Amino acid sequence: MGLTEQIVxxxxxMGYSARLLGEFRRTALLVPLPEGDDGGLMSGWQGGVRWIYAFTDEDALARFAVARGAGAEVREWEYLSILGARLVDAVIPTVDGPTGVAVDVADEDASMLFPPVVGIVADAYAVDAGLDRADAV
Structure with a gap:
């Protein structure tokens, strides 16, 4: 079962969080690059967390572009193909502040957030690291 099916x-x-996370880490995701030459990845802010936008395929990325109003524009979006594991293990540690990954955010029934918490990102970058487990629930 692929990442999209695990999300659904x-x-x-009916899913299992360990399977979902494993498939996320193994999947090559498409992460759009913002216009300009700042060298970053396209992201947004919600609830005090930076969310890196990632997509399971070009169709999901295209739906996101249309939702952002780029449907009338005739241009290609540049993107980086990167494993989910590399995104959370190597990229997120380079970003200032709490950062998670938002997968297929334009797909109402097939989107998923991977927040900056223990078990998804390294403990040093997890917002819940060091909390007593009773406090985290």
Whole structure:
């Protein structure tokens, strides 16, 4: 089962978080690059967290572009193909502040957030690291 199917299973209550996270880490995701030459990855802010936008395929990325109003524009979006594991293990540690990954955010029933918490990102970058487990629930 691929990442999209794991997300759908999890959202329907039939999935397993360990399988979802494993598939996320193994999947090559498409991460759009913002216009300009700042060398970053396209992201947005919500709830005090920076969310890096990532997509499971070019169709999902295209739906995101249309949702952002780029449908009328005739231009290609540049993107980076990167494993989910590399994104959370190597990229997130280079970003200032809490950072997670938002997968397929334009797909209402097939999107998933991978927040900056223990088990997803390294403990040093997790917002819940060091909390007593009773406090984290």
């Amino acid at each position: 299973a999890m959202r329907s209550g």
